[in-house]
Amino acid sequence: MIAAPTTSTAPKTSRPRVRAMRRRGAAGRQRTSIRYGPISPDRSVPILRAGRYAVNQDCSSREGQTVTRKPTPGTRRRILETTARLFGEQGARAVGMQQIVEETGLGKSALYREFTGKDDLVKAWVGELHDQAWSKLDSAIARHEGDPARQLLAIVEHAQETARTSDAHGCTFYNTSAEYRDPDHPGRREAVAHLDQLRERLHALAAAARATDPEALADMLMLVISGLYANAATLGPSGPVTRSVSAARILIEQHIPAHARAS
Structure with missing residues (x-):
C-alpha cells in the first residue's frame, strides 16, 4: 500500500503579507544603522547618518540638520606661537609639519584645519x-x-x-x-x-x-x-x-x- 502524502496543518502565509513584513524589517534596519556620510561643509568633521538624523562626532544631532564641531578656540594661536619659536630657532625650511604637530601636542587634523599646508x-x-x-x-x-x-x-x-x-x-x-x-x-x-x-x-x-x-x-x-x-x-x-x-x-x-x- 502506498502511503498518502502528509499535508501540513499550519496556516499558509500569503505572498503580499510576506512582502510587507520584509519591507518593515528593512525599514527598521535602516533606522538603526549608522554609516559615514559626507564631510561637513567646513571639512572639520565627518557626518554620521542615522535615519533622518545627522549626527556629528560630538554626538549632538538635530532632525533634518547638519551639526558641525567648531575648532577649539586658541588652536590657531597655539600653532602660530609654536611656529614662531621653531622657525626663529631653526629657520622656516628646517622645520616640518610633523615637528609642529609634536611640539603643539595637537593632531594633524587640527593643524590642517587651520592651515592647508x-x-x-x-x-x-x-x-x-x-x-x-x-x-x-x-x-x-x-x-x-x-x-x-x-x-x-x-x-x-x-x-x-x-x-x-x-x-x-x-x-x-x-x-x-x-x-x-x-x-x-x-x-x-x-x-x-x-x-x-x-x-x-x-x-x-x-x-x-x-x-x-x-x-x-x-x-x-x-x-x-x-x-x-x-x-x-x-x-x-x-x-x-x-x-x-x-x-x-x-x-x-x-x-x-x-x-x-x-x-
Missing part, C-alpha cells in the same frame, strides 16, 4: 610678524610727530634696538626671502611686501623732510637697516651694529639741508 603656515607666520613689527614701528615714529627727519632716524634707532635685543637670528623678512628663492612662494611674497612697505615709508618721510634726493636717502637707510641686522646676528650686539644710528644720522644730515631739519 607648510606654505600657508609660513605665509601666516610672516604676515603676523609684519603686523607686530609695524605696530611697534608706528609707535616709535609717532613719538616724533611733525618732524620727518627725526622720524627717519627713529626708524633706524628702533631697528638697532630690535637687532641687539632680539633672540631672532637677523631680520625675519630678509631671512625668509633668502630661504625661499621662488618669487611666487607665499611666504616670500609676504616678506618682500613688508620690506617694500618699509622702503616706501622711508621715501615718504624723506620727501616730507625735503631731502635733496628722497629716493636715494631711503635706499641708503634701507642698506643701513639690512646691514645692522646681519651684523648683529653674526658679529654680536656689541659689534658694528652699534654704529648704525650714527651712520644713519650722517646720511640724513647730508641729504636734508639744515634749514629743512630745523623747520
Whole structure:
C-alpha cells in the first residue's frame, strides 16, 4: 500500500503579507544603522547618518540638520606661537609639519584645519610678524610727530634696538626671502611686501623732510637697516651694529639741508 502524502496543518502565509513584513524589517534596519556620510561643509568633521538624523562626532544631532564641531578656540594661536619659536630657532625650511604637530601636542587634523599646508603656515607666520613689527614701528615714529627727519632716524634707532635685543637670528623678512628663492612662494611674497612697505615709508618721510634726493636717502637707510641686522646676528650686539644710528644720522644730515631739519 502506498502511503498518502502528509499535508501540513499550519496556516499558509500569503505572498503580499510576506512582502510587507520584509519591507518593515528593512525599514527598521535602516533606522538603526549608522554609516559615514559626507564631510561637513567646513571639512572639520565627518557626518554620521542615522535615519533622518545627522549626527556629528560630538554626538549632538538635530532632525533634518547638519551639526558641525567648531575648532577649539586658541588652536590657531597655539600653532602660530609654536611656529614662531621653531622657525626663529631653526629657520622656516628646517622645520616640518610633523615637528609642529609634536611640539603643539595637537593632531594633524587640527593643524590642517587651520592651515592647508607648510606654505600657508609660513605665509601666516610672516604676515603676523609684519603686523607686530609695524605696530611697534608706528609707535616709535609717532613719538616724533611733525618732524620727518627725526622720524627717519627713529626708524633706524628702533631697528638697532630690535637687532641687539632680539633672540631672532637677523631680520625675519630678509631671512625668509633668502630661504625661499621662488618669487611666487607665499611666504616670500609676504616678506618682500613688508620690506617694500618699509622702503616706501622711508621715501615718504624723506620727501616730507625735503631731502635733496628722497629716493636715494631711503635706499641708503634701507642698506643701513639690512646691514645692522646681519651684523648683529653674526658679529654680536656689541659689534658694528652699534654704529648704525650714527651712520644713519650722517646720511640724513647730508641729504636734508639744515634749514629743512630745523623747520
